[in-house]
Amino acid sequence: MTQPAEQGQASRTDGPKMVDVFSDVDIDTALATNPAGVAIAAMADEDPAILTLTADLGNVLNEFRERHPDRYIELGIAETNSISVAAGLATCGFKPYVYSMSPFGMLKCAEQIRTDWAYNHLPVRLVGRLTGLAMGLFGTSHHAVEDISVARAITGMTVVAPADAQSAVSLLRATATMAGPVYVRIAEDASPVYDEPPVYEFGRWQRLRDGADIALIGHGMGVGLAVRAAEQLAGSGIEAQVWDAAYLKPHDADAVLAAAATGRIVTIEDHNVIGGLTSIVAETLGRAGVAARLGSVAVPDEDIEVGVPADLYEYYGINVAGVVARAAELTGRL
């Protein structure tokens, strides 16, 4: 992509554009566009211990702020402070939810999260939005493609990645009773998978489709891609199993082994190929001594291009066509 003009993108006016997920609508009560904001506001109605904290990212919490103004704590553009302040509040019996952009909340504050939250077993939640390449055009500073790798290497962290808005509601509700710190990785570009909040068991993945030829395992936006790719593959006579890997830590080793019974696994994630779901599956297979072909649809470990997310996902093959192509490659069919 060193010569973008050749790709006809420099002067394009009708192609994909950035979507403003923080547009200044007064109160975004739409589940589809603001699942975490809606879910946390509803949870706070029932649990007076729930607080929200942000570092200048409060507009997605307008509903919460309107209903519970005293329980919203704005820290200004000071992410590290917001993480440690939340730890202090948690020692007083509160349940703080820190709302942040993942490149800053999870990556910039990894040490505060480890030392102040995880080391002390405190029940604090980081709700990270704008994960993966969702802030594509804003540049590398705004990409969060290492966050899962960092989060799951921290002892005591629970890491969940909702597949869509309904999944986000379900997983956020589940955090209400989780011990220790949790990272909730919200995907912006997820196509709907569930009609209602699914019932997840702690640490377990959901099998969304059966199939004996290959297994497609995704988290976040990768789940919707897997579902749609499986439909296409079925049209070509390839029956694909589909898994929603909602829990990245702890992960579902039994599900990995069930997927491996097909002999072929494709992992799909909006994350660096190192340290995320691809690594989780590979580590699990190796430890169990189970052989399977493993393909990945993920962000490569290289300098990432900058552009609107739809273009980036196409460029890196993190889309339905990319999943189908990788499945075809592994099955040797199509």
Added chain:
Amino acid sequence: MTVETQGDTREGTSAAGPASPTVLDRGRPASSADLRRRADWIRLGTIDLIEQAGLGHYSSTFSCAEIFAVLYYHTLRIDPANPAWPDRDRLLLGKGHVATGLWPVLADLGFYPKDWLRQFGKLGSPLNDHPNMRLAPGIDFSSGSLGHNLSVGVGMALGGRLAGRDYRTFVLTGDGELQEGQVWEAAMAASHYRLGNLVAIVDANGFSGGGPTSAAMNIEPLADRFAAFGWRVSEINGNDVDALVETFDALPDPSGEAPVCVIARTRKGHGVSLFEQAPQAWHLGLLSPEQKAEVVAEISGRMA
């Protein structure tokens, strides 16, 4: 799954009310001579623990021995029988490497048995060079990574306001620690939220591990800087127990509108000639048996 009980829960008031006979209230009577002796007793305890472990932070701990003595034997409202009592005053060690000086104090007050001190430095000991709140009763927050605990203290002070409790949160920081940027994020937040229930004590001994603090990165004028961040500042001799007592006795009510910063000008290695002459060399070290005898004689002579 069950919710982990962490620290004081909001329902935790059943643990003990203020009327509990085990509560040590604010402003307990203590003579100047007793507090000075207590500071030296802390120094002797620190020397023993460091000897057990084989390495430790002498001079940093010695600079704040009077601060520990006055806080724990006069100022803090605590309940050693109920370390998680929600209404207790908190003390956070921003400079976590001085925890060694606190271990004898917490044992003496009854937070844990004195024989725990004999485990210091051994695998599995709840007491470490830096404090761990999960393992050591009486430790209000873990530390070791400089710059975090003023932020954590802001959270505890906010929590006190939200829960309608009148406890104070004290945070002891080093002066070198103030080079960490997060401290100033916290300083901003403390005045923004008008946290008059938060007290920062700067153990300003003038040295960080690498040498004179302001040679590495100038942090002065500290009083002006905290004042500019909206804090109510006082500056005292932090090795003078009378000055500490007077300052802590005069703290504004926790319902006040401005966080309080006490800049305690201290001497790194205070109370031991060997350390005072080379405070940097004794930031981290181990006394030889001969040096130990000399140092203990100097301290003990003063206590007699």
